Amino acid sequence: MYYERPPRRSPFSYFIVALIGAIIGGIITAYIAPNYLYGKLIPMPDIYKQSPAPKTTVQNINITPSDEISAVQAVAKKAMSSVVGITIIQVQRQFIWETEVEGIGSGVIVNSNGYILTNSHVVADGKAKSINVLFENGDTMDGRVLWNDSVLDIAIVKVNATGLPVADLGDSDLLEVGEIAVAIGNPLGLDFQRTVTAGVISGLNRSIRTEDGNVMENLIQTDASINPGNSGGPLLNSRGEVIGINTAKVQTGEGLGFAIPINIIKPIISEVISTGSFETVYMGIYGVEVELYERKYGVNTGVNTGIIILEVVPDSPADKAGIEPGDIIVKIDNQNVENLNHLKRVLYKYKIGDRAEVTIIRDGRYNMIDMVFSEGR
Numbered sequence: 001m002y003y004e005r006p007p008r009r010s011p012f013s014y015f016i017v018a019l020i021g022a023i024i025g026g027i028i029t030a031y032i033a034p035n036y037l038y039g040k041l042i043p044m045p046d047i048y049k050q051s052p053a054p055k056t057t058v059q060n061i062n063i064t065p066s067d068e069i070s071a072v073q074a075v076a077k078k079a080m081s082s083v084v085g086i087t088i089i090q091v092q093r094q095f096i097w098e099t100e101v102e103g104i105g106s107g108v109i110v111n112s113n114g115y116i117l118t119n120s121h122v123v124a125d126g127k128a129k130s131i132n133v134l135f136e137n138g139d140t141m142d143g144r145v146l147w148n149d150s151v152l153d154i155a156i157v158k159v160n161a162t163g164l165p166v167a168d169l170g171d172s173d174l175l176e177v178g179e180i181a182v183a184i185g186n187p188l189g190l191d192f193q194r195t196v197t198a199g200v201i202s203g204l205n206r207s208i209r210t211e212d213g214n215v216m217e218n219l220i221q222t223d224a225s226i227n228p229g230n231s232g233g234p235l236l237n238s239r240g241e242v243i244g245i246n247t248a249k250v251q252t253g254e255g256l257g258f259a260i261p262i263n264i265i266k267p268i269i270s271e272v273i274s275t276g277s278f279e280t281v282y283m284g285i286y287g288v289e290v291e292l293y294e295r296k297y298g299v300n301t302g303v304n305t306g307i308i309i310l311e312v313v314p315d316s317p318a319d320k321a322g323i324e325p326g327d328i329i330v331k332i333d334n335q336n337v338e339n340l341n342h343l344k345r346v347l348y349k350y351k352i353g354d355r356a357e358v359t360i361i362r363d364g365r366y367n368m369i370d371m372v373f374s375e376g377r
Contacts, residue, residue: 071180072182075237079236080184082109082165082166083106083107083234084108085104086106088105088123089102090127103124105230105233106231107157107233109165109166109167112164114158114164116157117156117245118155118157118231118245119154119232119247120150122232123148123155125150126145128145130142134193146158152264155232156268156269170236170262172262173261175220175237176201179200179237180237181220182198182238183230183236183257184196199222202256203221205217205218207219208248216260219259219260219261220243220258223256226246226258232247233246244259245262245265247260280344281352281374282316283347283373284317284318285318285323286312286313287329288307288310288340289340291339293308301361306329307328308326309326309327310325317372326362328361332357352374355371356371358370
């Protein structure tokens with residue numbers, strides 16, 4: 001019997017059939033079964049039973065202006081118009097030549113009739129050849145120094161104007177460490193005029209030694225940025241009141257600015273506005289700091305600070321009060337007297353005719369002496 005042998009198929013054909021079957025199976029498994037069969041005609045495999053995804057916690061971050069930022073904005077709007085720029089021309093002598101040098105600083109208007117408060121060093125300690133004051137509206141006026149003191153580093157400049165915007169003066173005796181402080185001035189020149197910087201009161205009653213060797217005491221320390229050109233500008237509290245006049249910056253550290261408390265300056269402002277000048281009260285003594293006296297003569301006075309009286313001017317307030325050479329002045333009223341510069345600053349708050357209690361050490365004993373101040377000589 002004869003049988004016809006079936007034709008032999010190529011191995012490639014089996015591969016094609018397998019590939020087509022895999023594709024059809026994949027489609028059934030991936031699409032048709034999950035969508036039309038599982039859970040309807042046949043049971044749902046466990047692999048498709050998905051547990052709900054874990055909930056993730058979404059943290060909403062809300063940025064809202066703080067009280068400090070709002071206060072800085074309010075302070076800037078309130079005080080900006082009372083801040084001025086001050087440029088001067090100063091003549092400096094070098095060997096046989098004279099050169100003119102420009103200086104730049106800041107100031108604050110304290111009376112609408114043209115009285116401007118600034119630093120003494122801003123106006124070259126009263127020796128400026130010319131002074132130009134720049135106002136917020138762009139106007140410029142010539143100024144002249146009515147009064148200045150290099151020890152206190154304060155000057156009052158006058159311009160011929162009326163109706164100027166005046167800054168409110170605060171109470172620097174009420175300051176507390178940590179409260180807001182805002183500085184307005186012209187750091188690095190008039191290109192950055194009326195720059196606002198903010199920080200806090202970092203410290204009170206600070207003492208620093210300036211480049212000329214003078215010791216400035218009872219200063220306000222702040223971390224509000226203060227740079228060259230800020231000198232003479234105001235330091236303000238959260239109510240927009242002037243609490244100090246910016247005077248110096250420690251160049252070797254960051255965030256160290258200093259201001260003269262406004263309460264020290266208030267009596268001077270009032271006197272200059274009312275009389276055109278300010279006369280320091282007069283004691284009539286010549287003396288030296290305890291430390292210098294002990295170092296020079298090799299003696300121990302038994303006290304660390306104070307002024308030893310070397311001479312008393314006849315018929316002076318000190319003479320009338322009974323102060324004698326050899327006495328050591330350690331206190332006037334409730335203010336300790338540490339050195340001559342400190343004594344000078346203490347006397348600023350007194351007027352002619354005021355009475356004070358002077359504490360002295362005589363023969364190792366403390367004595368209280370009443371003194372009536374008279375006009376300086």
